[in-house]
Amino acid sequence: MNFLNITSARKAYRTPEGGFIHALDDVSLNVRNNEFLTLLGPSGCGKTTLLKCIAGFEDIDSGNISLEDQSLKGVPAHRRPFNTVFQNYALFPHLNISDNVGYGLDVARVPKKERADRVEEAMELVGLKGFGKREPNQLSGGQQQRVALARSLVLKPRVLLLDEPLSALDRKMRENMQIELKNLQNSVGITFVFVTHDQEEALAMSDRIAVVANGKVQQLATPTEIYDEPANAFVANFVGTSNIFTGKVVEQNGKNLKIETANERQVLATSDHFNLGDQVQVILRPEHMKLSPDGNEISECCIEGTVEASIFVGSEMHLHVNVGKGRTAIVHHRHNRGDEGERIEVGTDVKLYYSPNAAHLIELVED
Amino acid sequence: MFDKILDSKIWSFLFKGYGLLFLTFLYLPLGLIFVYSFNANAINMAVWTGFTFDWYLTIFGGANSQSSFDAAFTESPARIFDVVKNSAIVALTASTVSTVIGTATAIALARFQFFGKRLYQAFLILPMIVPDIVLGIALLIFFVGAGFKLSLLTVIIGHTTFLSSYVFVVVSARLAGMDTSLEQASADLGAGPITTFRRVTLPQIMPGVVGGFLLAFIISLDDVVITYFIAGVGGQTLPLFILAMMRRGLRPQINALAVLLLLFTFIVAAIGLYLRSRKK
């Protein structure tokens, strides 16, 4: 049985100019029970719209959303077993923190005694014990966010929808909350659909990630799959840094391929999916390219270039290497303490070694 | 350089002087009424002959030295009580009913989309702009045509029509400033539309509703022009009564009555301001 299933959902908004924005353009997504699923995508790609359609604040134009194979079509927001942590928290300004957290229970006519206990429990869960009598505007952004979380969690929803809940927090707080949220999700056993435009956050927290762009799901996979095997150039660029070379397969020996790239270099790769003559894009992550061969990297498997810039970021040197015809490859070179002698000057000719297994191939799509 | 000139002592002095002058200009007439209302001179109020509370006492029927001379210059407390009662009934009823109508309309327009909404909105605001005298005549023609007998009831109905516009505008402004995600949050937490309205929307727009009510109340209380056309026998309100008194000459009791009306209006306005500051 499917848990939360979205099939071919479309949603268009009318613009003041008379055109349409396709906020959701044929979105299909299967959310599993108890998983931490992240919707990752740039601003304006339709993440909030998708959450609103799931929550029931907006109706999809076509397609279907179902929970355990029961269609949610026509079910109003207040009858759906989902709760939302809003992008702007949306705490009720006229109620104190306890009453905010207890609102849903009160509406459901939960007896006073039980309500008080559950509110207390929820506040403790998010680390806000003793804040009950305060007004929402007397709390910091992070605290308000946790109130919003408690207000939803207290109702024990089937699915918790979180719309960029950490975006207002500073870096330190954010990292703490990432861990807390993940632990919380493990302990309460509720499905989380979490929206973010921060790829590190997505990689760190999710069981699976749906990368969304232009109202479409670009890829739905585990964090490692997303990173190691991006489905297209957008995903490769959006999640982590990628060096992407377009080219053509010029030699094939079983699954070992040689690709002639547009910047007149040859790249070796292994793949089952491509054959001689195919147009492809080769993706090489910066940390998979090294300045000297070690074991795996056979000596002919390298790209020649000239260092254009070298940026020291602490744990690594980031080298920008011109690899022909103005194409720049970015290489992350590990920095060891006292490596001063190895410092690479601008203008140095280098060879970038990589393992053919590290090169990921995707189909070249015209756009 | 211009800043320097503006900064100089003379300018600052002139600005302050101007401010003071303006205040005087605004409040001198009101101050005069206040002072005259304590003037014992019954014939010429501009000539001060001594301090007295008598004019106030005549209003409440407590003047002990009711000479026949005084009586010619004053209305009886019973008569005054009558028109004050009329005014209170009109103002309270009309502003209550128009608060309900105006608020409901404002919510409907803020939350629902329908064809011709803009035009509808414009029509709702129109009664505020239409000259009172036109509105008064129009209402009169309507009442007569519809077979109403002019009375206190026609005054109440008449006031309710245009006061609804005022309440609508005030509540609409408040609604426009309200975060719709609060209503979504309420629905999200399981509250149906009615519960959401009662427990989230209404508390949020309450300052606007109360403000609209008080505004309507004050406008109703001192309306002369429209009321003049639609008040029948026995439907006389306080402002109309004062106007009628004036026709028979400027009497000192009018001053006292005006001061009391002014005081009452200030109190209502102060309550409005207080409620507004409390709910930010």
Ligand SMILES: Nc1ncnc2c1ncn2[C@@H]1O[C@H](COP(=O)(O)OP(=O)(O)OP(=O)(O)O)[C@@H](O)[C@H]1O
């Ligand atoms: N009510 C609306 N009317 C018209 N257009 C809308 C409306 N809501 C959203 N849009 C448009 O739909 C697109 C998707 O919006 P959405 O809010 O889903 O983006 P998002 O992915 O949540 O972005 P962000 O990360 O900035 O929150 C945007 O181009 C936006 O301008």
Ligand SMILES: [Mg+2]
């Ligand atoms: Mg959003």
